[in-house]
Amino acid sequence: MTLTLKMKPKTYDFYLMVLTCAVLAIIGLVCMYGIGYYTYTNETTPQWTQTSMYGDYIDSMNQYIYPFVVLLLVALGLCIPKRIVPRQSLLASGIGMLVVTILIALVTDIGTSLAFLLAVSIVVQAAVMVLTLLGRGGLTYEREGYFVQTGSSMLHLGTVIFVLDFVSFRTSDLHLSVFWVATILITIGTVLSFYPGEAGSVVRMLLKGRSS
Amino acid sequence: MSYQEYLTARESITTLGQPIITVIFIAALVLGIVSIYHILSSDVRAYRLADQLRKVVTLLLILGFIIIAWFHLRIYQTIELVYPPELANYLSLNMGVTVTSVRFAVPLWIETEKLYFWTLCISLFLGLTNLRYDFLKTQMTALFSSSLNIMLSVFGVLTYLTSNPFKEPLPGLHSEITGWYQAVGAGDLNILYGALYQLYFRIIYYYNSEYMWTHPPMLFIAYASLVVTFVGCVFMLFRREKIFDRISYNHAKFGYLLLTVGMLIGYPWAVVAWEGKDWWWDPKINGSIMMWVLYSAYLHTRIYLKRRNMWRATAILGIICFLSLVFTYLLTYIAPGIHAISQ
Numbered sequence: 001m002t003l004t005l006k007m008k009p010k011t012y013d014f015y016l017m018v019l020t021c022a023v024l025a026i027i028g029l030v031c032m033y034g035i036g037y038y039t040y041t042n043e044t045t046p047q048w049t050q051t052s053m054y055g056d057y058i059d060s061m062n063q064y065i066y067p068f069v070v071l072l073l074v075a076l077g078l079c080i081p082k083r084i085v086p087r088q089s090l091l092a093s094g095i096g097m098l099v100v101t102i103l104i105a106l107v108t109d110i111g112t113s114l115a116f117l118l119a120v121s122i123v124v125q126a127a128v129m130v131l132t133l134l135g136r137g138g139l140t141y142e143r144e145g146y147f148v149q150t151g152s153s154m155l156h157l158g159t160v161i162f163v164l165d166f167v168s169f170r171t172s173d174l175h176l177s178v179f180w181v182a183t184i185l186i187t188i189g190t191v192l193s194f195y196p197g198e199a200g201s202v203v204r205m206l207l208k209g210r211s212s
Numbered sequence: 213m214s215y216q217e218y219l220t221a222r223e224s225i226t227t228l229g230q231p232i233i234t235v236i237f238i239a240a241l242v243l244g245i246v247s248i249y250h251i252l253s254s255d256v257r258a259y260r261l262a263d264q265l266r267k268v269v270t271l272l273l274i275l276g277f278i279i280i281a282w283f284h285l286r287i288y289q290t291i292e293l294v295y296p297p298e299l300a301n302y303l304s305l306n307m308g309v310t311v312t313s314v315r316f317a318v319p320l321w322i323e324t325e326k327l328y329f330w331t332l333c334i335s336l337f338l339g340l341t342n343l344r345y346d347f348l349k350t351q352m353t354a355l356f357s358s359s360l361n362i363m364l365s366v367f368g369v370l371t372y373l374t375s376n377p378f379k380e381p382l383p384g385l386h387s388e389i390t391g392w393y394q395a396v397g398a399g400d401l402n403i404l405y406g407a408l409y410q411l412y413f414r415i416i417y418y419y420n421s422e423y424m425w426t427h428p429p430m431l432f433i434a435y436a437s438l439v440v441t442f443v444g445c446v447f448m449l450f451r452r453e454k455i456f457d458r459i460s461y462n463h464a465k466f467g468y469l470l471l472t473v474g475m476l477i478g479y480p481w482a483v484v485a486w487e488g489k490d491w492w493w494d495p496k497i498n499g500s501i502m503m504w505v506l507y508s509a510y511l512h513t514r515i516y517l518k519r520r521n522m523w524r525a526t527a528i529l530g531i532i533c534f535l536s537l538v539f540t541y542l543l544t545y546i547a548p549g550i551h552a553i554s555q
Contacts, residue, residue, distance in 0.1 A: 014516055021509040021529075028536070031502035035495045035547060042548040049490035061493045176480055183476045190472060194465040 012087055013079075020075045023068050030064045066110050069163060073121050074098055076156055111167060118164040125157040147199045151192025158185030214290045215393045221286035222381055229279050229378030233371070236272045239265055240368025247358040247365065259354050262361050263342070269368055270335040277332055280325060280377060284318050291316050291389055293415075299405055303412070314415055316385070319424045321432060323382050327375035329429070331367040333436030338364055341440060341459065352451055356459075359443050367439075388414065423481035430474030437467035438507075438537055445530030452523055460530060461514055468507050475500055489550060496551030499540035506533045 037057065041048050048054060078094045085093075097120060105113035132153045135146060162182035169175045192199050243265040250258035294313045295303070303309050321329040338360050347357035380386075388411060395407040418424060444460030447453075482491060491497070510533050513526045544553050 014519065017512050017516060021512050024505040024509040024512075028502040028505045031498040031505075034493050034498040035502075035543070038493070038495050038498070038549060039547050054490055058492050176483065179479065183473075186476065187469075187473050190469050194469060 016075060016079050020072065020079070023071045023075060027065060027068050027072075030061070030068070033064070034061050063110070066114055069167075070098070070101060070114060070117060073117050073160065073163070076160065077121055077124060079156075115164070115168045118160060118167060121160045122157065122164060125153065125160050129153040129157050145196050147192045147196035147203075151189045151194075151196065151199075153189070154185045155189030155193055158182045158187075158189055161185065214292065215389070218287060218290040218389065221283055221290065222386065225279055225283040225381050226378050229276055229381075232272055232276045232279070233376055233378050236269055236276065236368055237372035239269045239272065240365045240372075243269060244362050244365030244369070247361040250358045251355055251362075254351055254354070256348070256354075259348065259358065262358060266335070266338060266342075266361055266364060269364060270339055273328075273332040273335050273368075276328065276378070277320070280320055280328070283381060284320055287316050287318055287385075287389075293392060293408060293411060295408060296401065296404065298401075299408055311412075314412070314420075316389075316415060317420045318382070318385060319419070319428065321428045322419075322424070323384050324375045324377045324380075325382070326428070326432070327367070327371045328377045330432045330435055331364070331371045333433050334364050334367055334439050337436050337440055337463070341463075345455070345459070352447070352453060353455060356443065356447050356456065359446070360440065363439055363443060385419070417481075417485035421481060421485070423478060423485075427474055427478040427481070430470045430477075434467040434470035434474060435537060435541065437463045437470070438534060441467060441530055442534035445527045445534070448523065448527035448530070457514070457517060457523075457526075464507065464511060464514075464530070468511060471504060471507065475504060486550060491550040494549035494551060495547035496540070496543045496549055499536070499543045499547075503533065503536045503540045506536050 041053065041057070045051075045053065074094055074097065077097060078090055097117065101113045101117045103113075104116050129150070132146075132149045159182075161178060165175060165178040165182055169178050243262055246258050246262045246265060249255065250262055292313050292315050295311060300310075300312050303311060341360065342357065345353065347353045392407050392411060395403045398404075440463040441460045444456045444463070447456040448460065506529070510526065510529045513522060513529055516522045517526060543549075544551050
């Protein structure tokens with residue numbers, strides 16, 4: 001713990017990236033398991049999707065994925081807000097969040113705990129996005145630049161909203177509306193993150209057009 | 213009468229397209245051989261010949277695609293399903309849709325046309341990459357260009373051998389159209405109702421849906437861009453030259469953007485079209501998520517290329533990503549589920 005807190009910023013970012021990639025790779029492995037299970041079961045029990053076995057499969061896949069989604073959200077929570085909060089406080093709050101999430105999962109269920117974590121993450125990511133849009137100083141990113149920063153915060157906020165939509169709104173009337181909000185944020189965020197120069201040119205052109 | 217016109221158009225696409233795809237096959241095969249020869253000998257003449265062959269393949273692919281587009285236009289113009297008043301009333305009362313007739317606006321990348329479209333996109337990306345970079349500058353970049361040509365050659369040959377869109381154009385759609393006209397010919401209203409009722413959903417949620425005009429092409433363009441990333445990552449394994457990373461990353465960015473948006477816009481369609489069906493965690497969806505998370509990981513690792521061992525790790529991850537892409541594409545053909553080609 002002490003060692004972690006003393007890490008240099010670059011080392012901190014690097015290990016955060018390693019954690020993120022490891023979690024993403026595990027999610028990939030869970031998907032691979034799903035492919036294998038679905039194909040094998042279809043071979044041995046034709047029409048199994050018409051039985052309760054299919055519902056059990058969906059539940060088990062959700063159960064396998066959820067812990068890694070939690071870890072991914074924690075990693076995001078440690079990464080993006082580092083632009084506004086000191087690393088030590090961030091690590092402490094990250095661990096605190098994880099503990100609370102686990103406690104809620106033990107008392108209620110994993111869906112509720114995940115919804116809690118997602119709600120907190122959305123508040124944090126939204127705050128980061130607003131501060132970035134306003135161009136507040138003090139925000140440090142791996143790659144500098146206003147559009148990269150804005151894009152990155154939009155992309156991550158969109159991702160969190162997307163996960164929340166699937167965890168908490170899947171049967172709600174708001175499901176598709178929330179989905180489109182997340183999709184728009186992810187799309188604009190990705191474009192701004194990947195093509196900041198071009199985005200800047202377009203914005204400058206639009207502003208020039210408006211002023212003339 | 214209109215069915216006869218459709219059949220004439222179908223024959224024409226075979227007559228016009230078969231020679232073109234045969235030449236594409238031969239040119240792609242020769243392109244592959246010449247590119248391999250260039251890699252082995254570093255003969256500049258072989259490089260230049262391969263470059264000319266690549267252009268020929270690209271032009272022929274574009275020509276073939278224009279013929280495919282013309283055929284789809286003819287389908288739209290010639291085939292019109294006219295609803296008997298009783299069925300139109302039934303649809304209006306029970307589903308709230310007012311429709312008296314419907315035409316097919318078939319997307320240009322379904323059935324056997326998928327691989328053709330992917331190959332066409334690869335050839336266009338290779339053309340753009342060759343315009344942007346001077347690959348003859350160094351021996352290594354020339355080898356890289358030849359490797360890209362080999363990929364195009366492989367796709368060209370595979371298209372001809374496994375997914376020739378001119379040999380038997382759109383077999384699934386053809387059997388549906390033929391089935392409809394047989395039902396009309398039978399004169400039995402019950403058979404006609406059955407055929408039309410079934411076709412209605414196929415047309416609305418598949419052939420004519422905006423989703424089919426956006427989701428698959430975005431993914432195929434992304435796949436084509438990621439082919440270039442793959443070759444770049446293979447070269448990164450052997451040479452620590454910045455240009456390979458730059459080309460890989462530029463194409464990965466574009467591919468990832470289209471992959472993300474393409475996958476996302478498929479979801480609202482699935483919610484409506486597959487309502488009540490068993491599509492959650494189906495193999496193709498699992499594969500797509502796996503591919504997406506792996507490419508996300510690749511883009512993250514790339515930020516730390518300068519750190520020890522990260523160059524190689526990124527290159528290996530880029531290669532794994534592409535293998536997962538090919539696997540995901542093949543899942544439609546080899547795995548069960550709602551995306552399976554037999555469904």
